[in-house]
Amino acid sequence: MSDVNDAGDEFEYETPTIPARTAFRRFWPLTKGLRKWLLVVWLCTVLAALAETEAILLFGDLTDHALEKGSLTAFWASALKWLGIAVVGALVAYAGNSLAAWATERFVMRLREHVFDHVQQLPPHFFQRHRQGDLLARLTSDVEAIETMVVSGLIGAASAAFSALFYAAAAFWLRWDLAAATFVLAPLFWLAARRFSGSIKDVSREGRVADGAITSVVEESLGNIVLTQAYDRRDAERRRLSEEANAWFRASVRSTRLNEAYEQLVQVIETVCVLAVIGIGAWEISTGRMTLGQLLAFAAFLGYLYPPVRGLAQLGLTVTAATAGAERLIEILDVSPSVTDPSRPAHTGRPDGTVEVRDVAFTYPGAERTALEGLSFTVSPGDLVIVTGPSGAGKSTVSKLLLRFYDPDAGEVLLDGVPLRDFPLARLREYVTLLPQETLVLHDTVRANIACGRPGASDQAIEEAARAADAHDFIVRLPDGYDTRVDPNSARLSGGQLQRLAIARAILRDAPVLVLDEPTTGLDAMAARRVVKPLRRLMAGRTTIMITHDLNLAPDADRILVVDRGRVVETGRHEELLARGGAYARLHRSQNNAVMDTGELRMPLWEEASAQPQPQAYDHAAHVPAQTWVAPQPAYEPYGTVPSYLPDGRPLFRGEEVWRQGI
Numbered sequence: 241m242s243d244v245n246d247a248g249d250e251f252e253y254e255t256p257t258i259p260a261r262t263a264f265r266r267f268w269p270l271t272k273g274l275r276k277w278l279l280v281v282w283l284c285t286v287l288a289a290l291a292e293t294e295a296i297l298l299f300g301d302l303t304d305h306a307l308e309k310g311s312l313t314a315f316w317a318s319a320l321k322w323l324g325i326a327v328v329g330a331l332v333a334y335a336g337n338s339l340a341a342w343a344t345e346r347f348v349m350r351l352r353e354h355v356f357d358h359v360q361q362l363p364p365h366f367f368q369r370h371r372q373g374d375l376l377a378r379l380t381s382d383v384e385a386i387e388t389m390v391v392s393g394l395i396g397a398a399s400a401a402f403s404a405l406f407y408a409a410a411a412f413w414l415r416w417d418l419a420a421a422t423f424v425l426a427p428l429f430w431l432a433a434r435r436f437s438g439s440i441k442d443v444s445r446e447g448r449v450a451d452g453a454i455t456s457v458v459e460e461s462l463g464n465i466v467l468t469q470a471y472d473r474r475d476a477e478r479r480r481l482s483e484e485a486n487a488w489f490r491a492s493v494r495s496t497r498l499n500e501a502y503e504q505l506v507q508v509i510e511t512v513c514v515l516a517v518i519g520i521g522a523w524e525i526s527t528g529r530m531t532l533g534q535l536l537a538f539a540a541f542l543g544y545l546y547p548p549v550r551g552l553a554q555l556g557l558t559v560t561a562a563t564a565g566a567e568r569l570i571e572i573l574d575v576s577p578s579v580t581d582p583s584r585p586a587h588t589g590r591p592d593g594t595v596e597v598r599d600v601a602f603t604y605p606g607a608e609r610t611a612l613e614g615l616s617f618t619v620s621p622g623d624l625v626i627v628t629g630p631s632g633a634g635k636s637t638v639s640k641l642l643l644r645f646y647d648p649d650a651g652e653v654l655l656d657g658v659p660l661r662d663f664p665l666a667r668l669r670e671y672v673t674l675l676p677q678e679t680l681v682l683h684d685t686v687r688a689n690i691a692c693g694r695p696g697a698s699d700q701a702i703e704e705a706a707r708a709a710d711a712h713d714f715i716v717r718l719p720d721g722y723d724t725r726v727d728p729n730s731a732r733l734s735g736g737q738l739q740r741l742a743i744a745r746a747i748l749r750d751a752p753v754l755v756l757d758e759p760t761t762g763l764d765a766m767a768a769r770r771v772v773k774p775l776r777r778l779m780a781g782r783t784t785i786m787i788t789h790d791l792n793l794a795p796d797a798d799r800i801l802v803v804d805r806g807r808v809v810e811t812g813r814h815e816e817l818l819a820r821g822g823a824y825a826r827l828h829r830s831q832n833n834a835v836m837d838t839g840e841l842r843m844p845l846w847e848e849a850s851a852q853p854q855p856q857a858y859d860h861a862a863h864v865p866a867q868t869w870v871a872p873q874p875a876y877e878p879y880g881t882v883p884s885y886l887p888d889g890r891p892l893f894r895g896e897e898v899w900r901q902g903i
């Protein structure tokens with residue numbers, strides 16, 4: 241399997257090949273607590289097999305004593321006994337099968353939870369490098385495949401072995417010489433299974449990979465439905481699906497063919513055995529050494545004996561096929577989380593919110609280039625620090641380290657002087673809240689979406705948070721108000737509304753430290769303008785690290801860090817940095833300059849502006865570059881280009897106060 245990360249690098253994944261025994265051992269511990277029930281299931285199967293054996297012996301009796309002699313008295317006695325045994329056998333089989341279904345489903349649930357739990361702890365790059373559809377397939381069909389190996393396989397093997405033993409013992413008891421003659425042929429079943437096992441494993445593996453690929457294509461295609469429709473990519477998407485579907489089709493047809501060939505071969509072997517019995521039996525009856533009843537009972541035993549023998553041989557095939565699923569799950573389970581809880585957690589109360597990044601270096605696992613190098617900065621409690629810089633500079637990586645999605649390779653990130661790795665993860669994420677770039681929505685009600693900031697919050701607290709986030713008004717206008725269901729693809733809410741919902745969630749969480757990753761990205765100027773006020777309420781009194789390209793809030797910042805190629809290249813307040821005319825001034829200009837020369841964006845940030853040829857404004861009237869280039873000043877101070885009121889002093893938005901500093 242191969243995948244491409246956001247940097248365009250190709251990552252190759254080769255699912256490891258694992259012997260069935262290793263796979264079994266790996267998942268067996270998950271049957272803890274279920275084993276006694278598995279034993280009961282096995283006992284029920286053994287009892288049911290015993291009842292069947294007794295019934296067949298009674299059938300022989302009936303043939304010899306009631307049918308051949310025409311005696312009704314002999315019939316009634318045996319018939320009643322047979323009926324009694326059949327009823328007991330049916331009850332036991334029913335109990336055993338129901339219990340087996342319960343135990344297997346519990347195992348599946350447990351295994352799925354185990355894998356899901358593990359996947360949830362995996363670092364962000366894992367999800368960037370694995371296709372979601374493939375992960376879905378692993379969590380669904382591959383989990384079920386393992387159940388066939390560990391639980392059903394085990395019960396099946398134990399039951400088949402005991403049933404075969406009983407029927408074989410009964411056959412020997414009836415006529416040992418006839419039985420011995422039949423068993424000479426038994427290894428043929430084993431040979432047939434062996435012949436098919438390798439191919440069945442290969443084809444199962446191909447089938448599982450194709451299954452994951454189909455789910456991925458469907459998932460990606462539906463996720464990108466707007467792109468598909470807007471660019472009329474239906475044919476391309478159909479082709480993509482049909483390529484994967486063809487692989488699935490080939491694997492599935494091959495698998496059926498192999499299984500069918502095996503089945504038919506086994507049928508032929510069985511026929512050879514039955515014919516051998518009838519031949520020897522006919523000869524025995526002709527010499528008077530056997531009764532017809534005995535021969536019929538013997539043939540019936542063989543009829544019962546073959547399914548478990550065949551089952552035992554086929555079990556190998558089932559287990560082999562299931563191992564392909566196990567390999568895919570083990571591959572995921574072997575990826576370790578990038579961070580774990582500390583063995584000796586620090587005992588701290590709610591921190592004041594001093595954040596210190598101390599000489600941090602970090603490279604993403606598997607990446608060649610360092611994302612951060614020698615990065616240092618400190619944020620005092622309650623301060624707003626803006627981290628800005630060109631694309632790929634390492635800004636989002638800073639947010640990942642602050643939330644401890646990763647630990648730095650060198651240096652340390654500290655909260656109130658305590659290294660982040662000394663906080664239990666759950667507590668750290670209570671203290672440091674992330675407002676991610678993309679607004680994350682749960683498939684639930686608006687209320688639940690806000691409440692996930694602080695589970696168990698009262699309705700009043702939720703409403704207050706929504707009011708503070710300027711979300712209350714639009715929420716009450718929704719069809720069911722706070723109980724309106726939304727989902728990640730919901731068209732009910734605009735980007736700005738979703739962002740205000742996320743702000744309400746963060747307000748409710750009430751963490752001392754906030755990390756805002758591009759809070760206004762993807763919003764148009766008006767929508768961005770509307771989230772600024774709620775954002776300020778959210779940030780008030782909290783240490784805030786805002787990662788952004790959007791410099792409209794820069795004048796508010798206590799400090800601005802300009803990051804480039806993983807290092808801080810400039811730091812200071814907005815006015816200072818503008819006056820310095822360096823990297824920040826260029827970034828700011830490129831954002832606010834209407835007559836922007838895009839070449840400026842490509843200029844290295846750390847070089848002195850004077851060392852570079854100055855970009856020239858274009859004089860449209862004269863069709864020549866203007867003589868002197870003057871860095872344009874922001875139109876509205878101190879908030880850059882976004883005006884908050886009209887020239888006549890009226891607020892820009894109806895019903896909204898004039899935007900003042902310090903709200």
Ligand SMILES: Nc1ncnc2c1ncn2[C@@H]1O[C@H](COP(=O)(O)OP(=O)(O)OP(=O)(O)O)[C@@H](O)[C@H]1O
Binds near residue numbers: 364604607611632635
């Ligand atoms: N999962 C990953 N695996 C490998 N490299 C990565 C991964 N994520 C990011 N990088 C690399 O790390 C560097 C910093 O990325 P980061 O996302 O922090 O940049 P950024 O400044 O936030 O960019 P943008 O403004 O475009 O979001 C980039 O070179 C990027 O290609």
